[in-house]
Every structure is written in structure tokens, then in C-alpha cells.
Amino acid sequence: MPASCERAITLTGDLHARPAGALSVTAAKFSSAVALTVGSSRADAKSVLGVMGLGATSGQRVTVTADGPDAEAAVAAIIAILAAATRVGA
Amino acid sequence: MSLHARVGIVLVSHSAALAEGAAELAGQISGGTVAIIPAGGTDDGHLGTSAAKVQQAVKLADSGAGVLILPDLGSAVLTVRALLTDTGDLPGPIEIADAPFVEGVVAATVAAASGGDITAVLAAAEEARHARKL
Numbered sequence: 001m002p003a004s005c006e007r008a009i010t011l012t013g014d015l016h017a018r019p020a021g022a023l024s025v026t027a028a029k030f031s032s033a034v035a036l037t038v039g040s041s042r043a044d045a046k047s048v049l050g051v052m053g054l055g056a057t058s059g060q061r062v063t064v065t066a067d068g069p070d071a072e073a074a075v076a077a078i079i080a081i082l083a084a085a086t087r088v089g090a
Numbered sequence: 091m092s093l094h095a096r097v098g099i100v101l102v103s104h105s106a107a108l109a110e111g112a113a114e115l116a117g118q119i120s121g122g123t124v125a126i127i128p129a130g131g132t133d134d135g136h137l138g139t140s141a142a143k144v145q146q147a148v149k150l151a152d153s154g155a156g157v158l159i160l161p162d163l164g165s166a167v168l169t170v171r172a173l174l175t176d177t178g179d180l181p182g183p184i185e186i187a188d189a190p191f192v193e194g195v196v197a198a199t200v201a202a203a204s205g206g207d208i209t210a211v212l213a214a215a216e217e218a219r220h221a222r223k224l
Binding site: 017018020021022024025028029046047048049050053055 | 197204
């Protein structure tokens, strides 16, 4: 049965191009569907242009949602990237 | 196709600087695991395109999983098409993306870095037509 998982993180830096790329490369390794939600905007985490198009900035709350057999691991991996990458504003 | 083979990317631009800059940008965003080969300018260094440069770039970009070619403007497509029609010794599969140059190479390279096959990488590039910046 497909699992669903959701966690949120408050960004400590802006989500720039390089972390967006790392995020999408990582998301694509999971079979679950993974989405990012910021305010009223939602993007497929596997689409780097979609992730960049969110324009997520420091202080914003990002919700990571995954649906599928590896949903929990996918959300954990994406949260880790958001936590690490936006810390330095890379 | 070997386990670690990635689809390679060739950027065909009328400007060598534009092709090199776009390759550098996409390489940084995608983590540097994909071959992104710029083929910009004419053989004598002017603005324009070069079939010889494109042919060499395709050979360099291929690692067994195929090559996606992104032209910057429509007329670069003529050079690429002529090359693909006339030359039989290029590695395959080779596809040409109908996509915006910068967004297309970024999306394609991330898809290639994720292990996507030539169909997935082409689709990622062409979906970039619909990406909004604002």
C-alpha cells in the first residue's frame, strides 16, 4: 500500500539554483511522487525549474509531501537538503 | 548502456561564450556528473555555427546513453539537422530538443544527472517551455 509522508521546514536562507538542482536530482532517485508547497505555490520536487520557480526565501515555511513506497525516506532526504543548502545561501 | 552511463548534452549556440556559459551554469546546478559540451561559434571564432564543432561535441558527450542537442535559435537547427542527415558514424541515440536554451539545458542536465534515459532527458528539456519564472 502506498504510504504518504509530510514534513515542513522553515528556510534559513533563500532557495537558490544549486540547492534546487541538488534537491531535484535527489527527489528523482525516489519512486514516490514528491512535492514542495510554499504558501499557495506547489511544485514537483523532481522538476528543477518548478522548484526554482517557487522563489522560496529565507523565513518561509516549505512543506515537503511524498506519496509512494519510499515516501518517508524521500521526505527525510529533501528536508535534509533544504536544511543544509539554505543555511549557507548557496 | 553501462550502469553509470549518463545522457550527454551538447549546446549549439551562435556564440561560443553563450554555449560555454550555459554549460558552466547547468554543470553547477546539476552537480557536475553530466557531460555538457559547448559547440558555439564558427570554426574561425566568429558568431555562427559549425558542423565540425557540433560533430566533435557529440562524440565527446556520448558515454553510451545517447546525446541530447540543444540549439539556441532556430537557424542552429539547420546545422544540426544537416549533420545528423549526412553523417552515419555518430553514436546514438541522438535527439534535438525544441526548448528554451537556458531553462532547457538546466532541466535536461538535472534529468540526466538523475539517471534519466534519452526520452526522459528530452522530455525534461521540452517541458521547460512551460516553466514560469515569476
